[in-house]
Amino acid sequence: xxxxQIEYEVLVDAPAEIVWEVLTEPEHLAWFGGANADVDLRxxxxxxxxxxxxxxxxxxxSAVEHPRRVVFRWALVPDAAPAPGNSTExxxxxTAEGGGTRLRVVESGFxxxxxxxxxRAGMVAANQQAWTAGFxxxxARAARxxxxxx
Numbered sequence: 001x002x003x004x005q006i007e008y009e010v011l012v013d014a015p016a017e018i019v020w021e022v023l024t025e026p027e028h029l030a031w032f033g034g035a036n037a038d039v040d041l042r043x044x045x046x047x048x049x050x051x052x053x054x055x056x057x058x059x060x061x062s063a064v065e066h067p068r069r070v071v072f073r074w075a076l077v078p079d080a081a082p083a084p085g086n087s088t089e090x091x092x093x094x095t096a097e098g099g100g101t102r103l104r105v106v107e108s109g110f111x112x113x114x115x116x117x118x119x120r121a122g123m124v125a126a127n128q129q130a131w132t133a134g135f136x137x138x139x140a141r142a143a144r145x146x147x148x149x150x
Contacts (some may be wrong), residue, residue, distance in 0.1 A: 003124045005108035008131045012101045012139045014146035016094045019101040020067035022142045023092060031137035033130055047072060055079060059090075068094045076113065076123060085114035088127075103138070105131055 055078030
């Protein structure tokens, strides 16, 4: 049986406001696996992630608490609206820690995805890898931005 959720966190060497900017503003979203995006960051707003090699993925924003929390539900299949069986919920939280920011993601709902246990396990594995790589890129980008802004 597939894992129900992924949890991953990293300590970013940048203040929460900069981490929030890199996490949510379209011009910084290349950290997310090379995606660019259209972002309407408000409850009920949409985010459309565009990947040349994967297609377009739609998310619906459910909560925004600037600069400490954002939640969205996103379809894990291209060109589809998030719906039962094809989507997970992603929650980012930002917490000041020392001179940096603890960034945490919890992606949940894998057990409710359509498909076989092997399909769901594959999606969990792929998304775990993506969060690990993405957070490394986000951390580097936020730290560079913080250094430039002094």
